[in-house]
Amino acid sequence: MVLALSKQQEPANDIRLEALLSISGLTVCFPTPRGLCRAVRDLDLQLASGTILALVGESGSGKSVTGKAILGLVEPPGYFASGEIAVAGESVLSKTPENLRLWRGVKAGIIFQDPASSFDQVFTIGAQMVEALTAHGVDVGSARRETLKWLDGVGFRDPERIISSYPFELSGGMRQRAYIAMVMSLRPSLIIADEPTTALDMLAQSRLLALLQQMRQTTSCSIILITHDLGLAAGIADEVLVMYAGQAVEHGEARNVLSQPAHPYTRALIGSVNWNNPRGGLATIPGQPPVLSDLPPGCAFAPRCSEAVALCKQEEPPDRLQTGAICRCHRPFI
Amino acid sequence: MLKACDLHKTYCQRSFLIKHDLVKAVDGVSLSVMPGQTFGLIGETGCGKSTLARLMVGLEHPDAGMVLIDESRLDRAKGRQLRDVRKKIQLVFQDPYLAMDSRITIWQIMKEPLDNFFQFSEQDEQDRVASFLIDVGLDTSVMKAYTHELSGGQRQRVALARSLTLLPKYLVLDEPLASLDVSVQAQILNLLVNLKERFELTYIFISHDLNAVQHLCDTIAVMFFGKIVEVLPRFELSRAVHPYTNMLLESLERREGQREDWLEQALAKGHEEAGQNHDETPGCSFAQYCSYADMYCSANIPALKQIKDGWQVACWKKL
Numbered sequence A: 001m002v003l004a005l006s007k008q009q010e011p012a013n014d015i016r017l018e019a020l021l022s023i024s025g026l027t028v029c030f031p032t033p034r035g036l037c038r039a040v041r042d043l044d045l046q047l048a049s050g051t052i053l054a055l056v057g058e059s060g061s062g063k064s065v066t067g068k069a070i071l072g073l074v075e076p077p078g079y080f081a082s083g084e085i086a087v088a089g090e091s092v093l094s095k096t097p098e099n100l101r102l103w104r105g106v107k108a109g110i111i112f113q114d115p116a117s118s119f120d121q122v123f124t125i126g127a128q129m130v131e132a133l134t135a136h137g138v139d140v141g142s143a144r145r146e147t148l149k150w151l152d153g154v155g156f157r158d159p160e161r162i163i164s165s166y167p168f169e170l171s172g173g174m175r176q177r178a179y180i181a182m183v184m185s186l187r188p189s190l191i192i193a194d195e196p197t198t199a200l201d202m203l204a205q206s207r208l209l210a211l212l213q214q215m216r217q218t219t220s221c222s223i224i225l226i227t228h229d230l231g232l233a234a235g236i237a238d239e240v241l242v243m244y245a246g247q248a249v250e251h252g253e254a255r256n257v258l259s260q261p262a263h264p265y266t267r268a269l270i271g272s273v274n275w276n277n278p279r280g281g282l283a284t285i286p287g288q289p290p291v292l293s294d295l296p297p298g299c300a301f302a303p304r305c306s307e308a309v310a311l312c313k314q315e316e317p318p319d320r321l322q323t324g325a326i327c328r329c330h331r332p333f334i
Numbered sequence B: 001m002l003k004a005c006d007l008h009k010t011y012c013q014r015s016f017l018i019k020h021d022l023v024k025a026v027d028g029v030s031l032s033v034m035p036g037q038t039f040g041l042i043g044e045t046g047c048g049k050s051t052l053a054r055l056m057v058g059l060e061h062p063d064a065g066m067v068l069i070d071e072s073r074l075d076r077a078k079g080r081q082l083r084d085v086r087k088k089i090q091l092v093f094q095d096p097y098l099a100m101d102s103r104i105t106i107w108q109i110m111k112e113p114l115d116n117f118f119q120f121s122e123q124d125e126q127d128r129v130a131s132f133l134i135d136v137g138l139d140t141s142v143m144k145a146y147t148h149e150l151s152g153g154q155r156q157r158v159a160l161a162r163s164l165t166l167l168p169k170y171l172v173l174d175e176p177l178a179s180l181d182v183s184v185q186a187q188i189l190n191l192l193v194n195l196k197e198r199f200e201l202t203y204i205f206i207s208h209d210l211n212a213v214q215h216l217c218d219t220i221a222v223m224f225f226g227k228i229v230e231v232l233p234r235f236e237l238s239r240a241v242h243p244y245t246n247m248l249l250e251s252l253e254r255r256e257g258q259r260e261d262w263l264e265q266a267l268a269k270g271h272e273e274a275g276q277n278h279d280e281t282p283g284c285s286f287a288q289y290c291s292y293a294d295m296y297c298s299a300n301i302p303a304l305k306q307i308k309d310g311w312q313v314a315c316w317k318k319l
């Protein structure tokens, strides 16, 4: 199934130099009856073209909200409280909803975390994939060929059957792969893949990773891979960003972050990847993540942190260390 | 004991070229799960695990075969008996989003099955719900939230907690750890082990995560294209007999080993692996990927045969 990806849109040279994605001071809030939930807080991120970034962190730490926000997607009553997002130099938040809809897909595509709810249940997979392409000006014949090609690309042996299936007729992993094919068929310059491997077995996972790499090489797109699987992050990512309670707590080259983590949370997270705990049960990070509508003062990780000192509970750590490394901590491991 | 006897489920799909596409999602599966056992079910995507799960709990009717729950037939149960059976077996869906009503709060979602099966006071219900939410690592404030306000992993844990509050004798868990980070995964696995010991629960644990399956399960069944090809005790896994089981194990080792090597291999190896193919083969459905296959294999379907106590294999060459 080797795919010959043609370079459909040659990225302009100046875009290669400047960041493809640039986020500054992003804060996303959801008003709830329980108080204001600040799902993403003061997030800064620069991502160059052709880079694969793994976004990792505990369940509920704000990864999906961040991913959707990059495409301007925040469900009301949620709102952007502050910050700027630019993709290829274009501001996302100043676009009109209509512009945003057209822009989405081609420039930036997202593979949602919920493979079940991503597709419309009343149309066939094929109809939806073809529609996605024709909406961006591809004629029906080529759209159909592209669709088959991409279904083949994500590892289906019988793309013909998939094309005429309704979403509910596919298994969890098949739906997930079909959706990935749909997003990729538009060849976006930025792909946000939110837990794309959760329903995939090991072989399908390795195939998907290979496909993402191939995609990056041929179209020099950037990929944000949201994942709970640190092994996957280690296998494919250039950079790793660790989120905790809505904030980026550590960000750097994958090798550095995963082998010499500076932040105590990153350390604890990596420490829980141990299937042969001598003490019987499996290692977990003690305590619970904070409730986002009721954050403690100071460092959000302090109640669970083995390194915490009095200062941690009073003062929020700055977003980077004196060395310039991005790590929100008063007492990093360096 | 939970028993599946020769279950069959075939889906008929209208296809774009061929008039009717028959998908044999579950093709003659028999298995028995003893009380207190933790039964792992693994196999590649689309091999029929979720379909089997739905058949086992009676959400779908098999075309042929039957399910026995403690000696009573699931398809024959009616009225009171049906309610008793339903109370005994629960399924945690692979897709929590589809299984939960988005118009009611988490508290209502969790209260509903409790009302159905028990006569607890409101206070007891609340205590029970709260304690299970805490056990799966959630804050009790989620009770007031709606499903769309939760993250993927939070939703998955609500679905799990909801089934756990019923403490069913048999619990079928379909990919319950899929989008959870390692620390929360570990917490849930520890919880499952703990609950099993305290309440003598029996699990059927469906997962593509071999590590988790090995950690939790004492018996592991391997499924390939609608058929169980091997059932073996966990401690024998390293000596697995079926060529397909070995292929799965290899793919795990590949991931555990050197990352970069593994990726290279994945890139190179890519596509010679098993995929979706529902062509009628008269013989062993693994034959086209199997390095031991011969003409006999391609013409005759191997049946699941016992080779040792608690160890069954469906393969002509390896018996």
Ligand SMILES: Nc1ncnc2c1ncn2[C@@H]1O[C@H](COP(=O)(O)OP(=O)(O)OP(=O)(O)O)[C@@H](O)[C@H]1O
Pocket (backbone or CB within 6 Å): A030, A031, A032, A037, A039, A057, A058, A059, A060, A061, A062, A063, A064, A065, A066, A075, A078, A113, A228, A292, B148, B149, B150, B151, B152, B153, B154, B179, B180, B181
């Ligand atoms: N529409 C919403 N209304 C209210 N709160 C929300 C909404 N969407 C998300 N949240 C909250 O924001 C936080 C972050 O959610 P998000 O979905 O980004 O988590 P995540 O990091 O993707 O977690 P997971 O790994 O479990 O998917 C969660 O605590 C969640 O409850």
Ligand SMILES: Nc1ncnc2c1ncn2[C@@H]1O[C@H](COP(=O)(O)OP(=O)(O)OP(=O)(O)O)[C@@H](O)[C@H]1O
Pocket (backbone or CB within 6 Å): A168, A169, A170, A171, A172, A173, A174, A199, B011, B012, B013, B023, B024, B025, B044, B045, B046, B047, B048, B049, B050, B051, B052, B094
């Ligand atoms: N309602 C349905 N109509 C038609 N075909 C179906 C239906 N449900 C499942 N199938 C088909 O049955 C096969 C098995 O699906 P199933 O969901 O049981 O797989 P699975 O092993 O759970 O896979 P995954 O690991 O991806 O969840 C698939 O080929 C699927 O397309």
Ligand code: SF4
Pocket (backbone or CB within 6 Å): A263, A264, A265, A299, A300, A301, A302, A303, A305, A306, A307, A308, A309, A312, A317, A328, A329, A330, A331, A332
């Ligand atoms: S700031 Fe203090 S509490 Fe927070 S992570 Fe660093 S050491 Fe731990």
Ligand code: SF4
Pocket (backbone or CB within 6 Å): B242, B243, B244, B284, B285, B286, B287, B288, B290, B291, B292, B293, B294, B297, B298, B302, B314, B315, B316, B317, B318
């Ligand atoms: S029966 Fe033959 S083809 Fe099938 S797994 Fe065994 S050796 Fe391979």
Ligand SMILES: [Mg+2]
Pocket (backbone or CB within 6 Å): A063, A064, A065, A113, A194, B151, B152, B153
């Ligand atoms: Mg998420």
Ligand SMILES: [Mg+2]
Pocket (backbone or CB within 6 Å): A171, A172, A173, B049, B050, B051, B094, B174
């Ligand atoms: Mg499934």
